[in-house]
Amino acid sequence: MPDRPTLRRMYELMTTIKQCDERFRSMIAAGEIGFLHFPVRGQEVVAAALGVTLRHDDYLVTNYRGMHDSIAKGVSLGELWAEYLGKATGTCKGKGGPMHITDRKSGVMVTTGVVGSGTVIANGLAYASQLRQDGRVTAVTFGDGATSIGAFHEALNLAKTWNLPVVFLCQNNLYAEKTAYSKFQTTPTIGERASAYGLPGVTVDGNDALAIHDALQTAVEHARSGRGPYLVEAMTYRFFGHYFGDPMTYQSATEREAAIAADPVPRYRQWLIQLGHATEGELVAMDDAAKLLIDDAVEFALNSPDPDLAELDLDVYAAEVAA
Amino acid sequence: MPDRPTLRRMYELMTTIKQCDERFRSMIAAGEIGFLHFPVRGQEVVAAALGVTLRHDDYLVTNYRGMHDSIAKGVSLGELWAEYLGKATGTCKGKGGPMHITDRKSGVMVTTGVVGSGTVIANGLAYASQLRQDGRVTAVTFGDGATSIGAFHEALNLAKTWNLPVVFLCQNNLYAEKTAYSKFQTTPTIGERASAYGLPGVTVDGNDALAIHDALQTAVEHARSGRGPYLVEAMTYRFFGHYFGDPMTYQSATEREAAIAADPVPRYRQWLIQLGHATEGELVAMDDAAKLLIDDAVEFALNSPDPDLAELDLDVYAAEVAA
Amino acid sequence: MTTRPMTFVQASAAALEEALAIDPTVVMFGEDMADDTGGGVFGVSAGLSTKYGDRVRSTPISEQAIMGAAVGAAVAGLRPVVEIMLMNFMGIAMDQFVNHASKLRFMSGGQTPVPLTVRTATGAGFQQAAQHSDMLEAWFGHVAGCKVVTASNPADAKGLLLSCIFDDDPCIFIENTLLYFGPGAVPGEAPPPGHRVPLGKANVVREGSDVTVVSYGRQVIDAITVVDRLAEEGLSVELIDLRTIMPFDERTVLESVAKTKRAVVVHEAVKRCGVGAEVSSRIHEELFGELAKPVLRVGARTSPVPYSAVLEQAYLPQAPQIEAAIRAVTA
Amino acid sequence: MTTRPMTFVQASAAALEEALAIDPTVVMFGEDMADDTGGGVFGVSAGLSTKYGDRVRSTPISEQAIMGAAVGAAVAGLRPVVEIMLMNFMGIAMDQFVNHASKLRFMSGGQTPVPLTVRTATGAGFQQAAQHSDMLEAWFGHVAGCKVVTASNPADAKGLLLSCIFDDDPCIFIENTLLYFGPGAVPGEAPPPGHRVPLGKANVVREGSDVTVVSYGRQVIDAITVVDRLAEEGLSVELIDLRTIMPFDERTVLESVAKTKRAVVVHEAVKRCGVGAEVSSRIHEELFGELAKPVLRVGARTSPVPYSAVLEQAYLPQAPQIEAAIRAVTA
């Protein structure tokens, strides 16, 4: 059981992620901003648990649906918003965008748009830590769909043979785009597929903050102590489809409504109050503080300039591309 | 237990493969012919068992170390030799070579030089059979090293989700080029990795004709009856290294000598006699017949013409390439 | 002949449906493709699995397995049409497409043609950034044994896709997401059923005598605007839509340039080592003595596709650059 | 300065050893690489893992994992040098090399350079057929963000490989198997320790005034033979070895052709959409008015690499074709 500050920090992260996702969606719906958004609403808990489990200097590799992971790892909201809006002040100067957030200072090293590709990259980061003995762990997050891709297999296999300090975190939200997980499920769980590589794997309720926190803590500790890689499958759900605007015709309304009714964020909030870890007043204050942070981030992003056209010739190579 | 004709046929295949490999090596050593040869000596038994288990019209996908598989599946020795020698009369008119034997008439559909790549192709052949309900099974052979590659994972996973009639046959000869299997072994066996895809997998002694025949028969029957894919790992050994001429410095002489001392071909031959399935005289006749066939094949190949230069513009596309 | 309008999405859908209907060896698979998994990410395959059952299937996210299965199915005599959702993901399937699909006919001495078609969407302009927008046709142009095809209007899309499917060589058919959903997605005229556009044959979109513009895909639309505007100025531009990008219709291109003595090649892909370099080189090699000016190329900057809209628009070759190049060679 | 002879294998080995020795961030991995797994398939890395321990590692047969680990290690600040045994297997690692290694510096807005080097062997002429011989440098030339390098002699090989390793961009260094073990494998002069050959700078192998030949890799050796023979006839050929194939040293090439007014580009790769098309186009674009003849390209036929030795030799561009092209532009 995490200590009280950790429990409260998890809530701060959840409410920030939840409100951030809501704000993106409402502003897109209102036509104030426009980009392809991959909603993370419903998956806040697993990200929050990851955020409090990793050290600030640990490495994270995430993917296009990675806003929650990035926030949890500590990316500044202003820079995140600015990047999503393609502004010069964004984490990547507006050149990468939502699918490619890199933020060295918070340890978000790579965000990939290619399903499953992050798993093999994570090994390289972990290898660097292993050589340097810097005590860092690398975590890589990916979806249920990503476990079908060859890179995932190669990644687990190499991580095991090199005994790398890496945690593979599958956020199983039951869908890969329009394809239900159950349609392509060949084993009862993804967690147990780890045994094909001789590494430990578990499947836990990713919407249960204590359960996923516990699993991640075990996994991170395992990796950090030199015992090698670990696979964690966190069962969760995405409330708003693959992308914002997804008509979600391929999924049953009942299933979705049930998931929303069991929304893990208010559930956790309730639990904090019930167990006396925080008062309603304190939680309202956290919600409000997150709102203010987001207000600032939005303002910062909206008021930021577009990147200079000269940026096109920069960062392609170490030297500027000659016109 | 296979019937007597099958037991004898297996020996015919083994002695043909063994002598063929010996002839290639002796002629290369003598400088009479020259090409990069991947010896199959030591792996005859598994190929022979496969040969008698598959129907003539079943499909086979093999790889650069595939001479034994091709012979077992029924490729004409003359055309095989001619292809190895790059002659116009070869299976592929000399354009593919040893690493790319295709022989439609015996069901050898693809031979790949890219490790593990055959596994995903096999699925496509099996899918065609599934649609046509032609009762064919597709077998694909690959090595222990190939199981580390992503394509292998994708292949097993898709084969299971589509319930394809395909048999994945891993010939575990304990080495991948210079890398001992044990160096990269993450699970006790490769056979058990099948469980990560919900399909049956077994590991058997591939040098024990009855054991491997039994396993393959079960696997092929399973696939043919519509119950889906099957993984068979056949434990074996390659006597002459990765390629002919390989100094084999990476491998212990004792290990190799022990393997050669336990040569599965004479062992099986002995067993046939002991159990009364064939007499010494009959087996000598088989050995001699195989030798004559090889003599003919060598002569045919040596006397065949090189391909015409016009072949360069043919078979690139359906239409001839315009000069 | 019908004149109801047709979008690019409808064009691909119609070609697929027609192919499935007329030939039982046509099969289709890809991610999300079957109706119980959404009918395709862009809805192109909606309804097809319901109608054609097991011949239209969804796959796990496994580009190597998709392409490999297509190779195997083609070798077994089927005509698989597979979807690699976005062209950048061909990076995962290159071994199967290049080392296997494109070479097996040759390696087998002609025994195993590989009549597969890859449909793949791509194109910059939607802020999909560096991993979802690349035009990579030049890679495939360099590979002997495959054909690379794209369309600039829905009727061509339908006719070319059908030709790809029934062609006996592996084809990669590029669908532009901006033509699907962007400003260029204006419906065109629907062709009559059975309409095919032959591979290997370019289309002279505008006849002209002063300069030849060679292009393909979405840039043909930009070029039409420029060419028609210049016509008002009295500049007569011959506009060629390659349709089959590679191997390209040298004859049509060379005959045109022999007439106009000037040429501009336009494509969306990065200019460096792009298809434009091949087309330009062929023109120079064959018509050097007759050319009034060097062939110019218009293409994207040497950069990954940027996310920011302003950078992305500056990255892309646009109408003003096409116009400038035409003016430069006719000056 | 030492003059002991050095083979290509020794050149790569020496560069690797030197890099490992002087910079603790240099790491190496690939199949069979460590000494307990044979010290590398061609023996290039023999002894290095024994000396440098965990910095030199073997991997399972997993090209995606190899390239991905190199990307991650580079992002973390190491200088990984990875071996993709043969260039055709890059087909498996394209997503990692192109979508990730080559773009991450840009996508991250400059935060994460990817200073990795891929060593990969290839080349036709050893009857290794269609899946083990391809020259695919044009693919990488089309990708903004990476550099493509190859050497025509051992001293360059050592100096260029060292420069790749210490370059801050992803580099792909192509090693020719025929130069390793074939008739071209004559040892060259060993360069002094520390010798580096700068990237992006071509080498003028022979100065001349009548015609410029631009080449790289093994074909430079063929070209030298031809050029030296033609010199006896009084034909003065300037021979340029690009060394860095792409981005190439336009300045050296253009200055030379501005002088000679004639050019031939030679490479082993298939001509269609090859690097030669880019070089040829650039020369035409910049020097059209000064050229006496069109730039000619010499490259492989439009075909997969055939197995049969007679076909393979006919597939490959050879000295007679180089000579014929030179004669054609100087006629």
Ligand SMILES: Cc1ncc(C[n+]2csc(CCOP(=O)(O)OP(=O)(O)O)c2C)c(N)n1
């Ligand atoms: C290699 C690859 N194939 C296909 C796609 C297109 N695509 C984007 S997201 C997605 C579904 C991924 O599902 P999952 O891994 O479960 O992650 P989730 O989106 O549910 O978080 C697909 C197929 C891609 N980006 N990369």
Ligand SMILES: Cc1ncc(C[n+]2csc(CCOP(=O)(O)OP(=O)(O)O)c2C)c(N)n1
């Ligand atoms: C994708 C790929 N990577 C590397 C190679 C080089 N290579 C050829 S054979 C081989 C070893 C394969 O070992 P295994 O699968 O055990 O088969 P075996 O040779 O023992 O039959 C390697 C690495 C290749 N051909 N393909």
Ligand SMILES: [Mg+2]
């Ligand atoms: Mg999912």
Ligand SMILES: [Mg+2]
């Ligand atoms: Mg092996």
